[in-house]
Amino acid sequence: MLRALEAVASAQPMGVSELSRRLDISKPAAQRALLALAETGWIRRSEHQPGRWVLTVKVLEVANQLGGELGLRDLARPAMLELVRATGEAAHLSVLDGLDVVTIDEVESTEVVRIHWSIGTRGRAYATANGKALLANLPASQLSQHIPDPLEAFTDTTITEIEQLHRELAEIRRRGYSVQRGELRPDVASIAACIFPVPDHPLASLSIFMPIQRYPADGGEKLGRLVAEAAAKISVGLAGI
CATH class of the missing domain: 1.10.10.10 (Winged helix-like DNA-binding domain superfamily/Winged helix DNA-binding domain)
Structure with a gap:
């Protein structure tokens, strides 16, 4: 077996x-x-x-139990803590599972007003920043496995046209991070970047997660760079295992 x-x-x-x-x-x-x-x-x-x-995702769950130096969550935790200190927002670690993205770890926000998003929570990948960061970095041959047809609208801002989604995924690859504002829940915004120790093989994604009213007016470029840098640190650490 x-x-x-x-x-x-x-x-x-x-x-x-x-x-x-x-x-x-x-x-x-x-x-x-x-x-x-x-x-x-x-x-x-x-x-x-x-x-x-x-x-x-059971494969990843077992891998995370092999030891501190081998576990994705253990390796990612310092970068997540640093990201929360730098931004004040919650940091989430997520993986793809079929059409969904699943949260496998969280460091809570230091802000008084925060969004609760527990470990194990699922969301359609195309409607989340974590999911879009992963979709954008998948090999083209695997992408269709993780995108439903049709695309369901969860809010007024959810992407429901496949051509628009593909354009956004291309922009995420160019920019290095993904953004969603109210696409899965109208009160939530997030910014995410992909973790991939091997090129073209995304393993997980890292995000910051906030009430939508705290999303920066400048479009989140500074926060996006911070998230991308943190995800890159995790990728380098995994590549060295």
Whole structure:
């Protein structure tokens, strides 16, 4: 079963026939391996290709338990604390899981008025800064797995046109950070940057998260640079593991 998990990780989304060829096993054996991995929470069916399978965030959760120096959360925590000290806003660490982005760690804001966004909270990736930072840095071949069709409007400012979303993702790649103002919830704004220890393989994203009335009038360029610098520090640290 471990060989099957490694195969899915190397070429997701993975189907029964491809797994059978890669491992040189029968299709029934490949199907049993995939179902066993799904039952234990390691993989799930692809949103866009139901006959194929992709990893879940359980892989990352286990990786974070391997030791302080190996855990993403442990490694990211100093940069998150520094970011909160510099901005006063909450810092969130998130990962992609299918169509959603999932918060896996948080350092709370030092401000009196703050937004509570607990660990484990999910949101559609295309409507969040964390999610858009990750989508913008995915290989083109994987992008469709994480974008629903159609795009649902959660607020009046949610992007609902796929062409507009692609334009924004291109701008995020150019700029180095993403922004959302009231796209998932009308009272929340955030700025995020991608963490990727290996080019074209985004692992997570780092954001600052604030009530929308505290979003800076200048468009958040200074905050965006701070978030991007913090994410880059985490990426360098991960690359050195």
